[in-house]
Amino acid sequence: MMSLLTVEGLCAGYGELPVLHEVSLHVAEGEIVAIVGANGAGKSTLLSAIAGLLRPTAGRISFRGADITGRAAHRGPGAGLAMVPEGGKLFPFLTVEDNLLLGGYTNEDAKARAARLDEAMDTFPILRERRGQLAGKLSGGERQMCAVARAMMSRPALMMLDEPSVGLSPLMVERIFSVVETLVRREKLTVLLVEQNVGEALELADRAYVLDHGAIVLGGPAAELRRDARIRETYMGL
Numbered sequence: 001m002m003s004l005l006t007v008e009g010l011c012a013g014y015g016e017l018p019v020l021h022e023v024s025l026h027v028a029e030g031e032i033v034a035i036v037g038a039n040g041a042g043k044s045t046l047l048s049a050i051a052g053l054l055r056p057t058a059g060r061i062s063f064r065g066a067d068i069t070g071r072a073a074h075r076g077p078g079a080g081l082a083m084v085p086e087g088g089k090l091f092p093f094l095t096v097e098d099n100l101l102l103g104g105y106t107n108e109d110a111k112a113r114a115a116r117l118d119e120a121m122d123t124f125p126i127l128r129e130r131r132g133q134l135a136g137k138l139s140g141g142e143r144q145m146c147a148v149a150r151a152m153m154s155r156p157a158l159m160m161l162d163e164p165s166v167g168l169s170p171l172m173v174e175r176i177f178s179v180v181e182t183l184v185r186r187e188k189l190t191v192l193l194v195e196q197n198v199g200e201a202l203e204l205a206d207r208a209y210v211l212d213h214g215a216i217v218l219g220g221p222a223a224e225l226r227r228d229a230r231i232r233e234t235y236m237g238l
């Protein structure tokens with residue numbers, strides 16, 4: 001399978017603080033890949049660097065065969081790269097519908113945007129019920145669904161999700177993850193998912209990497225990592 005995203009020797013940080021140390025990974029078309037790690041391991045920093053929100057100090061990121069290292073984040077959605085940030089980061093004073101439409105801003109065809117909005121609300125029927133409500137008034141689960149739906153509005157090839165399970169009940173986590181699986185099948189979507197919920201993430205993913213203090217320390221098929229004694233002990237409390 002063709003590699004959709006390749007990260008090689010990526011270093012990034014904040015001012016004088018180095019966070020990522022030569023991170024290398026790849027995501028093939030149609031895969032669900034998880035990056036798991038503890039609080040502060042650098043998971044969000046890694047997604048920010050890939051999305052172009054943070055300029056790497058070294059290394060290379062290529063997406064669909066093009067070098068996108070340091071490319072501005074706003075160019076992502078139009079090029080097939082969408083992100084669901086930590087906590088969803090919706091616009092709280094805009095309606096659900098307007099949040100979704102903003103996710104489709106790169107599509108200049110208003111008819112196509114409206115059709116896509118309809119599809120998003122078919123995927124998450126609760127968003128149709130709440131379409132006129134301010135996003136800031138959504139429940140945690142609804143907010144996360146809205147954030148996923150907003151990212152899908154641009155018909156991305158790769159969707160990156162930053163800890164979509166945070167603060168949600170196990171049942172809600174299952175629902176969101178099952179929608180992600182459906183989207184992968186139905187839309188040939190590829191997913192890079194960052195999670196602290198290691199058990200659930202390894203159930204969903206095809207492959208996973210373990211990020212520890214800004215470095216990849218382990219990687220492989222998710223089924224293998226689920227059986228790995230170190231992972232079970234350190235991250236799953238088993």
Ligand SMILES: Nc1ncnc2c1ncn2[C@@H]1O[C@H](COP(=O)(O)OP(=O)(O)OP(=O)(O)O)[C@@H](O)[C@H]1O
Nearest residue numbers: 014017019037038039040041042043044045046196
């Ligand atoms: N904007 C920032 N400015 C300075 N330091 C930051 C900034 N964001 C994150 N850091 C630091 O970078 C390190 C990695 O943080 P990051 O948010 O990437 O971790 P994470 O793995 O996403 O953690 P969590 O699971 O808690 O979200 C931490 O030490 C954090 O304090």
Ligand SMILES: [Mg+2]
Nearest residue numbers: 043044045086
């Ligand atoms: Mg984070």
